[in-house]
Amino acid sequence: MKLSKQQIVDYDKAYNQHPWLTGSVEPLAIERAEGIYFYDYDGKRYYDMSCQLTCANIGYGHKTISDAIKAQLDILPYNAPMYATAPKSELAKRIIDLAPDNMAKVFFTCGGSDANEAAINMARTVTGRSKIFSRYRSYHGSTLGAGNLSGDPRRFSLETPAAAGFIKFLDPYLYRGELTFKSDQDASNYYLKLLEQQIVYEGRDQIAAIAVESVTGANGVIIPPDGYLQGLRALCDKYGILLIADEVMAGFGRTGKPFSFEHWGIKPDIISFAKGITSGYVQLGGVIVSRRVADFYNDKVFQFGLTYSGHTLACAAGVACLDFYEEHKIFERVGRVGVLLGKLLEEQKAKHRCVGDVRYIGLFSAVELVKDKTTREPLVPYGRDPDGVMKRIFGMLRTRGFSTYGRENNINVTPPLIITEEELKSAFVILDEVLTIVDDDTISRSKSL
Numbered sequence: 001m002k003l004s005k006q007q008i009v010d011y012d013k014a015y016n017q018h019p020w021l022t023g024s025v026e027p028l029a030i031e032r033a034e035g036i037y038f039y040d041y042d043g044k045r046y047y048d049m050s051c052q053l054t055c056a057n058i059g060y061g062h063k064t065i066s067d068a069i070k071a072q073l074d075i076l077p078y079n080a081p082m083y084a085t086a087p088k089s090e091l092a093k094r095i096i097d098l099a100p101d102n103m104a105k106v107f108f109t110c111g112g113s114d115a116n117e118a119a120i121n122m123a124r125t126v127t128g129r130s131k132i133f134s135r136y137r138s139y140h141g142s143t144l145g146a147g148n149l150s151g152d153p154r155r156f157s158l159e160t161p162a163a164a165g166f167i168k169f170l171d172p173y174l175y176r177g178e179l180t181f182k183s184d185q186d187a188s189n190y191y192l193k194l195l196e197q198q199i200v201y202e203g204r205d206q207i208a209a210i211a212v213e214s215v216t217g218a219n220g221v222i223i224p225p226d227g228y229l230q231g232l233r234a235l236c237d238k239y240g241i242l243l244i245a246d247e248v249m250a251g252f253g254r255t256g257k258p259f260s261f262e263h264w265g266i267k268p269d270i271i272s273f274a275k276g277i278t279s280g281y282v283q284l285g286g287v288i289v290s291r292r293v294a295d296f297y298n299d300k301v302f303q304f305g306l307t308y309s310g311h312t313l314a315c316a317a318g319v320a321c322l323d324f325y326e327e328h329k330i331f332e333r334v335g336r337v338g339v340l341l342g343k344l345l346e347e348q349k350a351k352h353r354c355v356g357d358v359r360y361i362g363l364f365s366a367v368e369l370v371k372d373k374t375t376r377e378p379l380v381p382y383g384r385d386p387d388g389v390m391k392r393i394f395g396m397l398r399t400r401g402f403s404t405y406g407r408e409n410n411i412n413v414t415p416p417l418i419i420t421e422e423e424l425k426s427a428f429v430i431l432d433e434v435l436t437i438v439d440d441d442t443i444s445r446s447k448s449l
């Protein structure tokens, strides 16, 4: 059956349940993709300025990746997780080589949510403790454990009732904090002091793990102040708590390093990953665990499993993707092109009254929109957008060929890591045009939200 463009949309609306959307949303039908662009059925081109959900890191149409997947398909498309296969063995070894030197083993999952489920399971089993701390402005997935680990409003539907033992603490979100600090270290000390009090109140020997997105992604690219992750590591060591770094979005080059926590020189106990490991060519995720965690399971059963853990095709895609990162020196180029991204974002901040803050590290960035730069009042209140202001802004961007997403009052800008400086500049012409409209837009500026 060859569907017409209209049938694709109609059948999608009739038969597909979309995540996080109501059934009344009119989907855009995408036909194909190449490089940093995707195309709809009218041949219209879109800059994929979020590489879908910040996962298609190397963009589209790379033959070395599709060839590796096709070759594996003919040899062995799938295997049950208890077997050893060449792609799974090679990928695990290469991930361990890339990770900090305290890391010992990989457990593969199908994506980020189940990676965090595995992390929660391991942390509780290894420590014999039950509580898991995580932050409010975070997203760790939508399955029961990962959803309860998440801090943003997407957790609410899973809290009826909430799973036991998930405790939230405040993010060091300096732009929205009540206090101003003389230095990053002062800010870090303040937030860590609050956290330490909470650890004591919750029972210092009750806490299995603290899970953080090393750099918060979907919730507006919140970058920790210097000293924060180092202090978090020290607190975990002091109280025998495992540190889980969720690198599902920030990992594999997004910030210009294999893992984003490396900017602050720390070594977590468990790293969860997904997205960039295969750039979305085939779904794959996993956890990387330290020697201590790995050794715990030497004589104990890991009580967790997935039929598709270590899926052969996915691992073949992962190996090809790591080859691509290496061959094209992608992580290094992210650092270079990221400098231009920062400059372009700062220009937007200086020019537009609707831009309160811009945050960026590598090719991981967000534009935070405000009603008023002085008061920092967000363009839409937290957890609500009754007039659909942000939806309209994303719509205006997409109509003009700039596709991205964001949460709350943020526009995330996380382009494919292969984007050139020229492409970045051209895409920013569209962003600039839309921000100019937002500057003057009476609906988004009204006080009635």
Ligand SMILES: Cc1ncc(COP(=O)(O)O)c(C=O)c1O
Residues within 6 Å of the ligand: 053, 110, 111, 112, 113, 114, 116, 139, 140, 141, 142, 213, 217, 218, 246, 247, 248, 249, 250, 274, 275, 285
């Ligand atoms: C930081 C982080 N962790 C976990 C997840 C969940 O991953 P998945 O959607 O693959 O289950 C996401 C998804 O965006 C994420 O950004």
